[in-house]
Amino acid sequence: MSPETPSLSPYRQREQSITLSTLEEPGTTPAGDRTEELLTLNFGPHHPATHGVLRLLVTLQGEIVRDLKPIIGYVHTGIEKTAEEKSYWKVIPVVERMDYLSYYFNAMAYVGAVEALVEVEIPKRAQYLRVIHLELNRIASHLIWLGTGALDLGAVSIFLYCLREREKILDLFEMSSGARMHTRYFQVGGVIEDIPTGFASKLREFIKVMPERADEYGAILNSNEIVLQRLRNTGIVPVETLLGLGVTGPLLRAAGNPWDLRKADPYSSYDDFEFKIPVGEVGDNYDRFACRLAEIYESVKILEQALDGLPEGPHMTEDRKIALPPRHELATSMEALIHHFKLVTEGFRVPPGEIYYPIESPRGELGCFVRSDGSSKPARVHMRDPSFVNLQALAPMAKGSYIADMIAATAMLDPILGGIDR
Amino acid sequence: MPDATGLELLAQDLGDAALETVYFRDRATLVVDPAQIRQVLGTLRGKGFGFLASLHGVDYYPEEPRLGVIYEMLDMSSVDRITVKLRVPVDAPVLDSVTEEWPTANHQEREVYDMFGVVFRGHPDLRRILMPEDYEGHPQRRDFPVGGEPVIFTRDEAKWLEARQ
Amino acid sequence: MDIKREPLGPAVDPKNLRVRSLNAHQLLRGGELEGANQPAHLDGEELERYVQERVLTTTLDSAVAWARSNSFFPLAFGLACCAMEQFQTAGPRMDIARFGFEAFRASPRQADLIILAGRVSIKMAPVIRRLYDQMLEPKWAISMGACCSSMGVFNNYALVPADKFMPIDVHVPGCPPRPEALMHGVLKLRDLVQNDPDAGWRERYDAVGTEERP
Numbered sequence: 001m002s003p004e005t006p007s008l009s010p011y012r013q014r015e016q017s018i019t020l021s022t023l024e025e026p027g028t029t030p031a032g033d034r035t036e037e038l039l040t041l042n043f044g045p046h047h048p049a050t051h052g053v054l055r056l057l058v059t060l061q062g063e064i065v066r067d068l069k070p071i072i073g074y075v076h077t078g079i080e081k082t083a084e085e086k087s088y089w090k091v092i093p094v095v096e097r098m099d100y101l102s103y104y105f106n107a108m109a110y111v112g113a114v115e116a117l118v119e120v121e122i123p124k125r126a127q128y129l130r131v132i133h134l135e136l137n138r139i140a141s142h143l144i145w146l147g148t149g150a151l152d153l154g155a156v157s158i159f160l161y162c163l164r165e166r167e168k169i170l171d172l173f174e175m176s177s178g179a180r181m182h183t184r185y186f187q188v189g190g191v192i193e194d195i196p197t198g199f200a201s202k203l204r205e206f207i208k209v210m211p212e213r214a215d216e217y218g219a220i221l222n223s224n225e226i227v228l229q230r231l232r233n234t235g236i237v238p239v240e241t242l243l244g245l246g247v248t249g250p251l252l253r254a255a256g257n258p259w260d261l262r263k264a265d266p267y268s269s270y271d272d273f274e275f276k277i278p279v280g281e282v283g284d285n286y287d288r289f290a291c292r293l294a295e296i297y298e299s300v301k302i303l304e305q306a307l308d309g310l311p312e313g314p315h316m317t318e319d320r321k322i323a324l325p326p327r328h329e330l331a332t333s334m335e336a337l338i339h340h341f342k343l344v345t346e347g348f349r350v351p352p353g354e355i356y357y358p359i360e361s362p363r364g365e366l367g368c369f370v371r372s373d374g375s376s377k378p379a380r381v382h383m384r385d386p387s388f389v390n391l392q393a394l395a396p397m398a399k400g401s402y403i404a405d406m407i408a409a410t411a412m413l414d415p416i417l418g419g420i421d422r
Numbered sequence: 423m424p425d426a427t428g429l430e431l432l433a434q435d436l437g438d439a440a441l442e443t444v445y446f447r448d449r450a451t452l453v454v455d456p457a458q459i460r461q462v463l464g465t466l467r468g469k470g471f472g473f474l475a476s477l478h479g480v481d482y483y484p485e486e487p488r489l490g491v492i493y494e495m496l497d498m499s500s501v502d503r504i505t506v507k508l509r510v511p512v513d514a515p516v517l518d519s520v521t522e523e524w525p526t527a528n529h530q531e532r533e534v535y536d537m538f539g540v541v542f543r544g545h546p547d548l549r550r551i552l553m554p555e556d557y558e559g560h561p562q563r564r565d566f567p568v569g570g571e572p573v574i575f576t577r578d579e580a581k582w583l584e585a586r587q
Numbered sequence: 588m589d590i591k592r593e594p595l596g597p598a599v600d601p602k603n604l605r606v607r608s609l610n611a612h613q614l615l616r617g618g619e620l621e622g623a624n625q626p627a628h629l630d631g632e633e634l635e636r637y638v639q640e641r642v643l644t645t646t647l648d649s650a651v652a653w654a655r656s657n658s659f660f661p662l663a664f665g666l667a668c669c670a671m672e673q674f675q676t677a678g679p680r681m682d683i684a685r686f687g688f689e690a691f692r693a694s695p696r697q698a699d700l701i702i703l704a705g706r707v708s709i710k711m712a713p714v715i716r717r718l719y720d721q722m723l724e725p726k727w728a729i730s731m732g733a734c735c736s737s738m739g740v741f742n743n744y745a746l747v748p749a750d751k752f753m754p755i756d757v758h759v760p761g762c763p764p765r766p767e768a769l770m771h772g773v774l775k776l777r778d779l780v781q782n783d784p785d786a787g788w789r790e791r792y793d794a795v796g797t798e799e800r801p
Contacts (some may be wrong), residue, residue, distance in 0.1 A: 032553055045714050048693040053711060059493025073552040074711040075667050077734075078568075080537075080743035081561055094740055100668035116447055144671065163678030170675070181668060181763055211773055246474055257498075264501045278776070353446050356494050356505060357476065367476055367494065379564075384476035384494070392529055418667050419710070421552055553745075554710045561744055570744025 001360040014322060036061055045074045049152045049407050052417030056394075056406075063402050068395045076421040082380040087347030088114055091381060095368075096182045096382055099419030101144055102128075104137040105361040109383065113357035114188045114342060117350050118320055118370055125313040126190035127269040131204070132177070134268075135184060135299040139210065140169045141362040142292050142299075149289070149411035153227050159215055165213055168206055175199050188348075189323040190316035194339045198272035200307060207304050214296045221289075230284035235397040235409040239283065245396075248370060249364025251413065254291045255283035273305045281365035281386040285405075288412040295362075322348050345377040357383075363387050363414055385419035423493065424449075428578040432469070432504070436462055451505040458507060460518050471495035471504060474520075477530035479538040483564035485530075489538050491518075504564040510540060512563075537562035541574070597705035619646070649781075655699075655725065658781035662718070663691040665716040669732035673704045680789070681766035688773065695721040702769075703749050706734035712747045717739025719753045723732070729772055730755045733762045 039060045044301075045053040050323055053074035059067040078100050083091040095110045096103040117124065147162035165389060170180040176195050177183035185191055222229050239255045260277045262270045263334030278294035316323045324343055325336040342348075350372040358367035364386025371380040394413055399404035429450040433440040439462050442453035454462045463474075476494040493506040510517055519542035521527045531542045532551040539560040542548055549555060559566055677683045677691070677696055694696040695718045707715060719728065728749075733739035735749040736758040749755055756779065759772035 023580065045711060046718055053666060054713075073550075073554070074708060074714070075551040075706060076708045076710065076745050077667075077706050077741050078561060078743040079741070081566075081568055081745075082741050082743050084564075094545075097668055097740060100671060100701075103801075119447070134582065144674070147674075151569055159674075160679055163674060164680070167675065167678065167680045167780060180765065181671060188573075194499060241525075244525045248475075257500055264498075350513075354451075354480075354492075354505075355447060356476065356492075356503075358503075365475060369478055369480075369494075371480055380480045382476075382478045384478065387532075388529060392526065393504070565742075569742045 003114065016130060022358075030237040034405040038066060042415050049410065051148060051410060051415055054410070054415060054417055054420075056192050056410075058398075058403070058406070060403070062224070064201050065398045065401060065403060066404050068398050068406070070394060072391070072420050074421065077418075079422045080383070081379055083378060085377065086348060087376045088378060089343070089347055089416045090379060092187065093182060093184050094416060095361060095381065095383065096184065097418065099361065099363070099366070099385060099387070099416050101141040101416050101418075102137055102361050102363070103182050104133050104365075105359060105366055106383065107184070108134060108268070109357055109366050110370070111186045111188050111357050112351060112359065113355050113370040114378075116355050116357055117353055117370060118188070118322060118348070120189055121315050122190055122268070122317060123314045124269065124311045125194075126315050126317075128187060128306050128310050129191050129195060129315060130268050131270065131273070132303060132310075133173070133191075133301045133377065134304055136172060136304070138299050138362045139296050140166050140372070140413045142296050143169075145292060145362070145414045149414070150221060150227070152407055152411040153157060153230055155221060155224060158220060159214070161217060165210065165364070172202060172206065175202065187316065187323070189319065190314070192316070194315040200310075203303065203307055207300055210300050211297055214300075218293055227277050227285070230404065230408050231275070231284065231289055231412070233284050233286075234405040235285045235288075235412065236283050236400060237396045241396055242283075242393060242410055247364065247393045249360070249362070249390065250291045250295065250395060251364065251390055253277060254280035254287035255280060261358060261365060262384055265358075267359060270302075272309065273302045275299075275305075277300050285408050292362075292414070301407075327363065349374065349376050350378075354380075358384070361386055363416065363419070364390055366419075379401075383419075383422060385422065387415045387417075388422075391415055429504075432466075434488060435469075437454060438466055440476060446500050449503065449505065451507055452484070453507045454508070456510050456517055456527075459493075460520055460523070463520055464523065466495055466504065466506070470497045471502070472500060473498055474524045475503070477527050477534065478519075479562065481533040481538060481562065481564045482509070489515050489540055491534060491540060493519060510537040512539070515540040517541070518543050518549075521545055535561070539563070588702055599787045610734075620642075634795070655778040657689075659689050659700040659777075660686045660690050660692045661688055661700045661702050662700045662722070662791045663693050664701055664704065664718070666703070666707065666711070667734070669734070669763040669792060670702035671732065672766055674716065676766040678766075683773070686770075686774070686777070694756065695719075696723060698722055699714075699726045700729065700773075701726070702729045702731050703735045704731045706732075706739060706741065707747050708745050708751055709747055714754050715749075716752050716785050726754060727756045727776055729757045729759060729769075729776060731769055731772070732764055733760055736760060755770055 041058050041060055043058055045055045045058040055071040055074065056199070057069040057071060058065055061127060079094055086094060092107055092110060094105050098106050098112050099102040109158060141163040143166045147159035150158035172184055174180050176199055177185040177193065237255065239257055242252055242255055249258060256279060258277050258279045275298045278291045278298065280291050320336065325339055329336040330340055350371055352374040354371040355366055356369045358365050365384070366386055367384035368377050369380065369382040371385065373379040390413060397409040424447055426445045429443050429445055433443045433452060439454050439458040441453050441455055443450055443480055444451040445451065473496040474493060475496045480490040480492060481487050483553060487509040489512055490509045494502045495506060517540055518525065519531055521531060529551060531545055532548060535542060535548055536552050537552040541561050550557060553561065591753065675681065677689060683689055699722065701719060701722065730736045730749045734741065734746065738746045739746050739762060757772045757776045759769055761768050
């Protein structure tokens, strides 16, 4: 306003002399060459968008991510070490708490490994019941993924809708085993209890309702311009890179590789069911989203077939050296009493050997390595967690794109820190 | 899984790198020489096993050599799995890293280092991944106590402090 | 006809709120009371002191405590499996918004309730302590689940029970606790804040000096 008069304070004079050409930035040469500085930012363990306690060290150039380093270990629980101290049966609740959204899958991988070591035959009814619970858990896991993923993208109401559906699934789990999460329903040799009356009808209601709800969620998100803009053509990684990084599950399928252990190497009677594998084309975040959404429909199909074809029979193996005898036998049979006593106090012994048992969890290949040295406690339990390996794919997904794309990539990656850190 | 004969042929192809073959519960395992792990994996890749599914460690306490590292290989086109096992002694737990050809080994080797103490030569960034960076000890070893440090009850505190001195 | 007369009931209960308010009203305005209890007629300075001591201060404290207790802003902080049940508590069935606590803040500066949902590992403990220190007074902490209250299922080298590094007001047991259980814990905290807001928690937990210094 006023011309430069000597009555102006030095501050004012300096202020008026500043123009864009004389802007000095930190880290630049005083001659005025505008170079940019890379900023390393910490997306700390506590962050609303990191799906648990994932810490990302992000090196930014402006808003573009140049480098990404995940730092994990903030929920490391020492599950594998704890599992070495417990008898085989008692390891199941410990191992279940690893990947805390897909608890039945953790139990299935471990129980499958032990059953392969012990060479016990699982009755058909138990296998079908396992499939029912596994697919219900897959839907529940995808619902939380959808809810939190949409929450990260800004679509807040989907979160509440998904929680509503998940309540129905948790009701079903409560009916069959008594607990909503971490149910210890899968045991070595079968399942711990047969499903009660009323489970089948409630499951049928759910089967009828779930595809309609999934349609709703798809419709809401697919017509949301912001979600589409954020997901389409972001986070593209070529299939070879993903295979090199060991990525499996919906991430790999979204990139075009139809690898699914339920079809490739069926376990627990999955080959009795007809279902399709959703596969993406481009491999961007939108394909990952669409794949997982489509998997919900496929899981509902499997549920329906499993429920229709549920065979009669025992829900647990008859081998008394492994499975607890039914309680009414304890009053009449001495052998049953001895078996019960031995199983509860010491646990069953597993012949020495090592085995790796992989299954298809909602996030990819979940494998369980069990080494047994002949005693009643495992000598090593290692869970090959899919999120741990998939996390390595976050760096190629996010490099070169904006922070917002990195957030979308983390959401579509579906990391579960409990599994990553074990 | 390659059946028993297929496994023997594979072992012959590997020559002196393969120390032992184990066929257990319909699953094939090759025990190999630790110094040649990269060549072994390269040969397996040539045979179609192009996916490293899992890399993990085992502590075979008290048998020597104590620390084992296990590589689970997967052949996606013919749905075949094979396990490659090797053993390193605990006083010289050095091994070649396979991260260059198999990028998936990055985090997994760091975990084996963190939990067992196996040092991978050539790993781009070998530091602890699950425990805090300055943690001492390798938790998954069999002689590491489950509780980490012993619980000091108030009544034992004096004794414990004395023992530390 | 036999007419029997009986008294209506017990005499007027002096603890009855209506009676007390009438008494107070008449105390302040002067006048005579009916009934047995006639407190001494206060005047002037004594009356002022009576009023100051009883009426104004207490009401403000409890009004503030009521406001605080009915509008916790939980910190959006989930660690492990208990976080899933925390989501369900905020979900449609067991709706935490009924009680006014649906505003989960992301920043610790804007939150006053931290619900530790999940297992606290040794790497995470200093981070949580820092978050807790960054929260502004008054603040409360709920330890949800067995893993942070004690060590839960896992008794090993990697976990720390939350009591070791920060003061906790309410422990909610369960693995994971049902949404109803978490709700019960939060409501217990609400009662705590309403009825006994200054429980001297700093002295109780020996946390004097843990306020963040400028």
